[in-house]
Amino acid sequence: MSKFKKTLLGSISALLLTGMVGVATQAVASDERFYGRFTQDNELYTPRDYRGWIFIGSSVTPNELNDGAAAFPEFHNVYIDPGSYNHWKRTGEFRSGxxxxxxxxxxxxxxxxxxxxxxxxxxxxxxxxxxxxxxxPDNPGNWAYFGFSADSNHGAIQDEAACSACHQQNAAEDQVFTQFYPVLRAAKPGE
Ligand code: HEC
Known part of the structure; x- marks a missing residue:
């Protein structure tokens, strides 16, 4: 084979390899795509498709177990976006996003x-x-908490005292109550 042909073949296989690596990187990226959509004021547009996300648990604090007057007597059905769940499975951390x-x-x-x-x-x-x-950037753990009302298409950021303070103090991991979500604990690498 001529020197020219060899070089050409080398370049082609190098190109092919680069292409393959490119495809592999893309696969990881789409696996971890981002789901939150934000207003200009960094408030979260009301999520619509979350019932198709990863369901991580459902706690209930019924009135009967709370002197007849639970703060939230309902079930709390909790979902995490699929991209962040995949990231959690790989790293055991809640990613930015x-x-x-x-x-x-x-x-x-x-x-x-x-x-x-x-x-x-x-x-x-x-x-x-x-x-x-x-x-x-200035919130503890970079977390923001949102409440939603039916007459708005986006959430309203809540005061630290209203939400974050209790989460910071009592949640097992990075303000998330993983102690109540066996789905997350089981998926965490090394657990
Ligand atoms: C007094 C403590 C306390 C306060 C205040 C509080 N939370 Fe929570 N939150 C919890 C607990 C405990 C859970 C998990 C068990 C459950 O759902 O009952 C939870 C669960 C959650 C979850 C599911 C993810 C997770 O971390 O478990 C979200 C989202 C959430 N809270 C948002 C809020 C928002 C928004 C506010 C403010 C409006 C708020 N919380 C105020 C205690 C609190």
Whole structure:
């Protein structure tokens, strides 16, 4: 084979290799795509498709166990965006860009063919927390907390005392109550 041909072949295989690496990098990137959409004031547009995200758990604090007056007597159905879940599975960390949505569902029936208990009734509102280094550089852990109302298409950032303070103090990992989410604990590398 001529020297020229050899060089040409070498260049082609180098090009092919570069192409393959490019494809592999893209696959990881799309696996971890970002889900939060933000207003110019860094407030989160009301998430719409979260019921198709990764469902990580559902806690319920019923009135019966709280002197008849629980602060939130509903179920809390919690979802994490798929890109951040994939990142968590790889690294065991909540990446900048994580969106976690908590949706309330009322306690409906308290008896079913399976036994007495708490069964979900109807959906109530949602709340969310978002970690983002660039948007919330001064917030502890770069987390912002959002409340939503039906008459707005985006959430309103909540005061630290209203949300973050309790999460900072009591949540097991980076302000997220992983102690109540076996789905996350099981997916964490090395656990
Ligand atoms: C007094 C403590 C406390 C306060 C205040 C509080 N939370 Fe939480 N939050 C919890 C606990 C405990 C859980 C997990 C168990 C549950 O859902 O009941 C939770 C769960 C969540 C979750 C699901 C992810 C996670 O970290 O477990 C979101 C999202 C959330 N809260 C948002 C908010 C927002 C928004 C506010 C303010 C409007 C708020 N929280 C105020 C204690 C608190």
């Amino acid at each position: 994580t969106v976690i949505v908590k949706e309330l569902a009322s306690v409906g029936a308290t008896a079913a063919p399976s036994g007495n208990g708490y069964f979900q009734g109807d959906f109530g509102g949602i709340a969310a927390m978002v970690k983002n280094e660039k948007r919330y």
